[in-house]
Amino acid sequence: MTFKKTLLLWYSIGIGALCLQCMGSGEPNGDTSFQTGQPIQTEKAAFYVDTLYSGLDNPWGMAWLPDGRMLVTERKGEILMFQNDRYTGEKLKGFPEAYERGQGGLLDIQPHPHYEANGWIYATCALPGEGGGSTALIRFRVKGTEIAEAETLYQTTPLSTAGVHFGSRIAFDNAGYLYFSTGERGVKDNAQDLTNDMGKIHRLYDDGRVPADNPFADTPNAKPSIWSYGHRNVQGLAYDSTHNVLYATEHGPRGGDELNSIEKGKNYGWPVITYGIDYSGAIISTLTEKEGMAQPIHYWTPSIGPCGLLYYTGNKFPEWQNNLFSGALALTHVARVELKNGNYIHEEKLLQDIGRVRHIAQSTDGYIYVLTEGPGMLLKLTPAE
Secondary structure, three states, rough: OHHHHHHHHHHOOOOOOOOOHHHOOOOOOOOOOOOOOOOOOOOOOEEEEEEEEEEOEEEEEEEOOOEEEEEEEEOOOEEEEEEEEEEEEEEEEEOOOOOOOOOEEEEEEEEOOOOHHHOEEEEEEEEOOOEEEEEEEEEEEEEEEEEEEEEEEEOOOOOOOOOOOOOOOOEEEOOOOOOOOOOOOOOHHHHHHHOOOOEEEEEEOOOOOOOOOOOOOOOOOOOOOEEEEOOOEEEEEEEEEOOEEEEEEEOOOOOOEEEEEEEEOOOOOOOOOOOOOOOOOOOOOOOOOOOOOOOEEEEEOOOEEEEEEEEEOOOHHHHOOOOOEEOOOOEEEEEEEEEEEOOOEEEEEEEOOOOOEEEEOOOOOOOOOEEEEEEEEEEEEEEOO
């Protein structure tokens, strides 16, 4: 039996979880708080879980500022402010109106690596325009609870009324370049088309300018900001600053979610090659590999619905240093992934059934925080001494 026929059989008997669930309702499904009086023992570490806040709807991103404040984005366009792990009751005022449609809205948030010097904060957000909406990169400063000097650095094209596959995550590398991801907006062929921004990872200077050494900067009609292409919907980006590696997770259809190492100018194959099938059960492609197209480090079948990605470097969990942590929307857990020399070697499921995990991030002092939706919670993992 071929790989694709086997995959189709699995789904026909109800094993698979549809990645269409990546939109989410944000409605609670049971207890909306979670604490562990006893430590959770895993393969390499033991930890406690504390619910810091349980009043979220569809949280997306989180980031810490040097003054100790933490910012959490909600897809509906709100940015909540936390101090010392407590919600202050305040939200930032003045963010541009988001194009809240389906999976679109306010998405990721990251401070500039030199935030203390320049005060810039970056966000990805679906913005409205003629023809619908599309993912945009925005930067702004914060004065108290007010957003100041907000500017759109890049709005992707073409705009569309589709409600799916906006991406999007943000990452900075050691040289200060900014990367942000986009989905293909439900149009498969967009991912292979260099004349549009969809289904790509983009690389820019921190002020929105396009670096001259981008791989397609001199290609006629190509979008010069493109760093890599052939992506379906990248909702996880993490940078390993020690080895200068950018990792990404992206949603497959039914099966075939991917973990990739992102390299300059590479084609990651969607929809020409895939380890998944369509939601209807139809075969998208008979190919899982092709010359000139990159293979994933790892793929998940059935789909876990990967969203949010952390490359852990903190000292609170030394046993987990240099591990990747991916949220699982569809299968409601955190996937801890071990790599060796860039190759996948092992995986462990943490917090099974905790909820739809939207993001995982490391605080400035090395703790791990988890955002879930349905129920919408902000969780903190602390080591068991």
